[in-house]
Amino acid sequence: MAVAAVAALLVAGCSGDQKAASKANFKAALQEWFDRNPVCTTLAVMSDIPIVREARDRSSAAGIDAAVSAGLLSVESFREVPPFGRTPEDYRRYRPTDTGKTAIRKGRMGSVDICFARREIESIETFTEPADMAGIRLSRVTYRYGLADVAPWTNDAAIKAALPAIGQILASPPNRRPIRWC
Known part of the structure; x- marks a missing residue:
């Protein structure tokens, strides 16, 4: 490309x-x-900004966690209750910090790049x-x-x-x- x-x-x-x-x-x-x-x-495949992951989803976790550690991403946890009485699921939402806004961007092919x-x-x-x-x-x-x-x-x-x-x-x-x- x-x-x-x-x-x-x-x-x-x-x-x-x-x-x-x-x-x-x-x-x-x-x-x-x-x-x-x-x-x-x-940084993360098959994702968008903000990056939203199930709490148990560890794909791309090392890179995302490192970006949080470096102050490029902030993280918030939340719970979503699916319809039809299914078990609630825990999620994490990662957003670029002010510093991260210059580094984190939508990549090609459905990824998030750093x-x-x-x-x-x-x-x-x-x-x-x-x-x-x-x-x-x-x-x-x-x-x-x-x-x-x-x-x-x-x-x-x-x-x-x-x-x-x-x-x-x-x-x-x-x-x-x-x-x-x-």
Whole structure:
């Protein structure tokens, strides 16, 4: 999905008003896309905001509990009485705190994501001149980027333990290798 979005962005940078293919134009187009799409990982699958779970439902519990511990989510318990005399069920509702509102967002594919950094284009290494391919103008761009504005709560021990993808991304900075998009 991200590849298609960046490819569409690059196409837009090469067509429409016929912007010249240049390092500066590609850098600006990529940075604009990255600024709208921070670095995130999944916090809860098949969920919405607020996250509502049966108290006994432990799916995604480690990540959600870590987000509560880090002050990104608040939690409230409540009981719901189902119709037709069924047994009442206990629930928990998790809402983003003021701090969490910048980090917790609706993800793709019915998930809730936790965002913790943004990509910053460091350089455009190479690019090909735009060419028509199946009626679309495309370029191949090789670029380097680093991570900026890394959220301070990423150092929280509970976050590190429950959401190892965050630590893996931060431990392996992407700026050490060029990324190629077509």
